Amino acid sequence: MTTSRPRMKPLLCACLSLSMDSLTMVLAFAVAFGLRFEFQEPSWGWKGVWTSFPTVWAVQVAMMFLFDCGRRWRLRARDIPRFVFAFMSSAVVLAILRFMLSRFAHITIRPPYSIVMINGILVGVGLIVVRWLWTAYMNARTRESRLLTRRESPPVDDATRAYYAGKCVMVTGAGGTIGSELVRQVTVLGASRVIMVERGENALYEIARRMPQDICIPEMADINDKNRMIGIFAKYHPDIVLHAAAYKHVPMVETNPRDGLRNNTLATRRLGEVARAANVAKFVMISTDKAVNPVSVMGISKRLAEILLLDLNGGGTVFSAVRFGNVLGSSGSVVPLWEEQIANGGPVTVTDPQMKRYFMTVSEAAGLVLSSAVLPDNRGCIYTLDMGKPLLMLDLAEEMIRQAGYVPDRDIRIKFTGVRPGEKLFEELDVTDKSYRRTGHAKIYVTNCSNAVASSVTDDIARALAVDPGEAYAAVKALVRWC
Numbered sequence: 255m256t257t258s259r260p261r262m263k264p265l266l267c268a269c270l271s272l273s274m275d276s277l278t279m280v281l282a283f284a285v286a287f288g289l290r291f292e293f294q295e296p297s298w299g300w301k302g303v304w305t306s307f308p309t310v311w312a313v314q315v316a317m318m319f320l321f322d323c324g325r326r327w328r329l330r331a332r333d334i335p336r337f338v339f340a341f342m343s344s345a346v347v348l349a350i351l352r353f354m355l356s357r358f359a360h361i362t363i364r365p366p367y368s369i370v371m372i373n374g375i376l377v378g379v380g381l382i383v384v385r386w387l388w389t390a391y392m393n394a395r396t397r398e399s400r401l402l403t404r405r406e407s408p409p410v411d412d413a414t415r416a417y418y419a420g421k422c423v424m425v426t427g428a429g430g431t432i433g434s435e436l437v438r439q440v441t442v443l444g445a446s447r448v449i450m451v452e453r454g455e456n457a458l459y460e461i462a463r464r465m466p467q468d469i470c471i472p473e474m475a476d477i478n479d480k481n482r483m484i485g486i487f488a489k490y491h492p493d494i495v496l497h498a499a500a501y502k503h504v505p506m507v508e509t510n511p512r513d514g515l516r517n518n519t520l521a522t523r524r525l526g527e528v529a530r531a532a533n534v535a536k537f538v539m540i541s542t543d544k545a546v547n548p549v550s551v552m553g554i555s556k557r558l559a560e561i562l563l564l565d566l567n568g569g570g571t572v573f574s575a576v577r578f579g580n581v582l583g584s585s586g587s588v589v590p591l592w593e594e595q596i597a598n599g600g601p602v603t604v605t606d607p608q609m610k611r612y613f614m615t616v617s618e619a620a621g622l623v624l625s626s627a628v629l630p631d632n633r634g635c636i637y638t639l640d641m642g643k644p645l646l647m648l649d650l651a652e653e654m655i656r657q658a659g660y661v662p663d664r665d666i667r668i669k670f671t672g673v674r675p676g677e678k679l680f681e682e683l684d685v686t687d688k689s690y691r692r693t694g695h696a697k698i699y700v701t702n703c704s705n706a707v708a709s710s711v712t713d714d715i716a717r718a719l720a721v722d723p724g725e726a727y728a729a730v731k732a733l734v735r736w737c
Contacts, residue, residue, distance in 0.1 A: 272315070278380045279314055283307050286373035303366065310348060310370075314377060317344040329385040330599065337382050345374030388659065410443065410621050417628045419444035424492040426477055426525070427499030429457025431584035432540055435620040436496050437461055441469055443624070449490050451475050451483075451499070477521045480528065487532040494627060495529050497522065498540045500556070507552035508676040518555035523562040530571045538627050539563055539575040541636070543612055543681045546577070550676030560636055567634045576623050577701065578639040579612030579681060592651060596658045601669040602651050609679050610644035622697055629693050636701040638690060644680065 428450035507514035
């Protein structure tokens with residue numbers, strides 16, 4: 255659990271908030287004074303009108319407190335009525351004071367009617383505008399990389415840039431978070447042609463319209479369609495394949511095990527066979543930390559994909575896999591979900607207060623994947639990326655809430671939902687002395703694990719796909735013996 259934080263910071267924030275609001279009120283009162291339409295000077299003089307400002311300020315601050323406006327600095331559309339009602343109410347209270355008190359008594363709490371009305375409008379609009387500007391500023395400064403507790407890996411080196419320059423590169427799953435970033439980086443590195451394979455029309459359209467059309471070629475195709483893939487390989491003759499297409503969401507694959515195994519495992523094997531037949535130089539598969547001692551169907555399907563793909567080594571094509579953990583901001587990940595929950599006022603859902611995960615930024619992960627293909631003697635290797643220390647999900651959620659300008663469990667509530675089927679409290683990465691060896695890259699390690707495959711494993715997978723849907727889960731789980 256996180257340690258308790260000092261109370262001084264919330265107190266300081268409250269004081270700064272009150273100071274900013276007070277400054278806005280002063281400016282609004284000054285403008286209202288200039289725009290007044292009561293031209294007959296009061297008996298106590300125009301200068302005496304300024305002595306009523308403390309009363310105006312006190313009433314407006316009280317109404318902000320009453321309508322819970324003071325601490326709402328991240329403005330949402332549903333908060334605007336609070337400010338409208340608060341300053342309509344303050345104008346009514348001040349008008350009542352002006353009417354009920356005698357003409358000559360208590361002059362310091364009797365601002366003219368016109369100033370009361372104009373000031374109420376100006377203050378309401380002013381505080382809403384100030385908060386809107388603050389919200390825009392906070393949105394601009396919130397960066398995924400700031401959630402990491404370490405420095406990002408440096409960009410690709412000259413050797414990587416030289417390796418991809420002038421080559422034809424195929425990226426599967428090109429419309430996904432990792433796939434689209436691979437497309438962008440490979441294009442920048444000078445690839446002569448980038449074949450973007452994606453079965454989702456909208457996802458393919460989004461990446462295609464952002465890339466140079468003379469270099470990046472969209473191919474709307476399903477990697478499960480072997481004949482279609484054979485045609486694409488025959489048409490473009492890619493030198494390198496970066497295989498990012500997969501089902502990645504643990505709960506979804508857990509409840510749809512047959513489709514997860516078909517798409518993640520068998521399609522990867524078939525794609526590898528097609529690549530080998532087409533004399534592709536290198537084939538890099540994007541794997542996951544969930545393939546380490548897998549307990550979920552998704553983890554099992556990716557571990558089996560590693561085994562079946564690396565079993566194809568021995569010909570002219572070099573097959574390898576790269577494991578890493580969660581990518582900040584990827585589609586379906588917790589970061590976009592939490593951003594939506596924070597924007598809606600919470601609660602922010604966290605699985606368990608003790609859950610930890612490894613995280614990388616998408617640019618960092620894609621850059622290291624590209625660098626792994628350049629490493630010498632990488633035939634049959636499973637690479638593991640150095641992701642630093644795992645982050646406590648609770649800390650990550652609290653940091654996102656603070657970056658959004660709120661206070662965790664005061665402004666935005668955190669709700670624990672419990673571990674779902676297939677999830678672990680702690681993901682594992684093979685980066686111990688017994689399980690990895692170093693490479694020439696400081697952030698990339700080679701995992702020492704057996705990739706031996708029995709001849710019957712493909713038959714086992716075929717049987718798992720053929721069983722009744724109600725029995726598919728158990729059939730896929732039975733394959734864990736090969737993982």
